[in-house]
């Protein structure tokens with residue numbers, strides 16, 4: 287079949303993207319799903335900071351690439367051998383497919399699936415190769431096995447989790463990246479206990495989900511840090527007890543929480559912000575890196591603090607989540623009103639609005655803009 291998709295043809299272009307247009311909407315040939323694969327109609331896709339990082343060159347990827355990694359859709363076709371997913375099922379797409387057989391999958395850590403790390407880096411699907419047809423003679427790459435900004439996609443069975451059809455797609459999309467990554471960093475990586483103190487740096491989609499995760503864990507206080515007042519305001523509504531701008535945070539946070547916080551979560555993707563998070567972490571506490579910075583960024587830490595204060599420095603990828611276990615749990619919490627993910631949506635847009643949406647994200651204004659590839663809601 288043919289599918290329209292948002293193709294990133296060049297990275298590191300200057301802004302505004304509305305003018306330089308790194309994304310071109312093209313119609314490409316899409317192969318039928320192979321063995322163990324699915325054809326999915328994308329119903330909604332979230333625009334995440336990691337997409338912007340590919341566009342601005344902070345996260346270099348093979349180009350051209352059909353971009354996007356956070357989405358929900360409907361299964362419309364199955365390759366041979368797929369028996370546990372039906373046509374018509376609503377699915378959340380997960381940006382690390384799991385093979386189920388490697389050392390990491392066998393250890394209950396599918397976010398670190400070894401074959402998936404290789405194929406995600408090379409822009410292929412888990413079973414190898416690409417299902418997109420060429421564009422102007424060039425090979426088109428998949429983004430993290432998903433390529434969410436498309437009308438239809440072919441994905442591995444291991445890239446989806448089936449969810450109840452009552453979950454609206456524009457909300458379901460956020461389960462795949464923002465929620466797994468943000469809430470997972472608090473609940474799975476840091477393993478926050480009731481009454482422990484948490485600070486979250488960066489209040490985009492992932493950071494707000496970390497705030498919600500901290501509230502679910504019963505953390506107190508929960509300090510939300512971001513330069514944008516509207517984002518701090520929303521964090522307070524989602525469970526933060528305090529909200530602070532980042533200027534002078536090492537001092538202001540210690541005035542709020544003497545001795546520092548037991549868990550500091552960095553959801554910006556900046557070595558300097560991670561250094562701030564380290565600076566406000568209490569003795570015996572954990573500093574968790576969630577944001578993805580440019581590969582050249584470094585963190586310098588006094589080893590004597592690490593050892594003498596028994597501190598922990600933790601990296602968290604996909605929130606250390608087990609999507610098949612965690613997404614159904616989160617769906618029940620959403621149903622109970624305890625994960626109001628719809629609060630994160632700032633606007634919706636169509637494929638033609640991709641470049642403008644990237645500008646709004648880069649400006650720090652937008653929280654979660656959601657693409658509706660088959661047209662906007664009335």
Ligand SMILES: [Zn+2]
Pocket residue numbers: 334335336337355356463464
């Ligand atoms: Zn993401």
Ligand SMILES: [Zn+2]
Pocket residue numbers: 384385386387388389390391392396398399400401402
């Ligand atoms: Zn694996």
